[in-house]
Amino acid sequence: MKTELLFLNEQTAQKGAELIKSGEIVAMPTETVYGLGANAFNEAAVKKIFEAKGRPSDNPLIVHVASKEQICTVASEIPPAAQLLIEKFMPGPITVVLPKHKEIPYSVTGGLETVGVRIPAHKQAQMFLEACGCPVCAPSANSSGKPSPTTAMHVFDDLNGKIPLILDGGSCQGGIESTVISLCGETPLLLRPGLITVEMLEAVLGKINVHPAILKDECVDKAASPGMKYKHYSPKARVLIVDASIDCACSFYDFAAKNGKKPIILWNDDQRAQVGSRNFEALIENGDMLSASKNLFALLRKADDQGFDTVFITAVNQKDTGLSIMNRMLRAAAFTVLTEKTQAEQLKSILGI
């Protein structure tokens, strides 16, 4: 199949919408990451998403709608806590998990009685969703297991030849996927942290529960959030989080380089000078954690493209936005964190040298 890549405007939104209405799948931008969309009521189209991505079928998809009014076509009930979040944060980078509407097929929800719903804040995405006229279920538009795509070219790299159309809406400002919160239990439960932070959620809802798998490599029960049990966001390179000084990261780097690896350091831009001539990219610019979320997946993909096989990445404080960044980094690193106590022997075995 030939994959077209078109700038998203009124005309191409119509073209994409026609494909969606005819049961095809289309990649679209959002303010978080690119999604791979299908008409959420069309099971055959939904199946194409799982095939194109190589995604396990028990991992549910998020349903995207253009307006708050449309949420009741997707969910059977909107509890008061969900209503508060919808009023406060939608459109925006948040997904609420609600009891599903009977018309939403189980292929969308991975067999669950619940459904994740979100309204993207991306203007062109809204125009596309309006043109579609139906709820559009869309996971991130990457091959399953790879970092989520934050540009149309990332989508092309993963899905060229597998989908008919990629709508290009520029690079995603958020850079990491939406916050996912379930409102189906007694207390709201955070399933995936994102740019709508725990602090922001608690300011509206009071105390919420945070799923333990967010920062730990735990076996996850299927009912909570199937997505968490899969390996995520991993580039080909071995990613290692460094919870220590930049000097310490440089000595790990030198050890890897001496042993035949091709390493790179992803750190704060204000510590670039200490890195000298070693390979370096700025993860955090001007101390702004939002720059880290915007840059993270793009830098992991770039490291692969440039042939780096070992990525040393700075740990971040797990407050506010930092929680969601650490959550993505821990998965990319398969939960490996180096500290100043990490010995050469340990590093050797981690790097397989």
Ligand code: TXA
């Ligand atoms: O920002 C985003 O959310 C992007 C853009 C495209 O909207 N989408 C995205 O989708 O990240 P995906 O499929 O890569 O991640 C969806 C996550 C998964 O971890 C999944 O398990 C969880 O949301 N999820 C979806 N529906 C759920 C449900 N009914 N119950 C629990 N978790 C659910």
Ligand code: MG
């Ligand atoms: Mg994904």
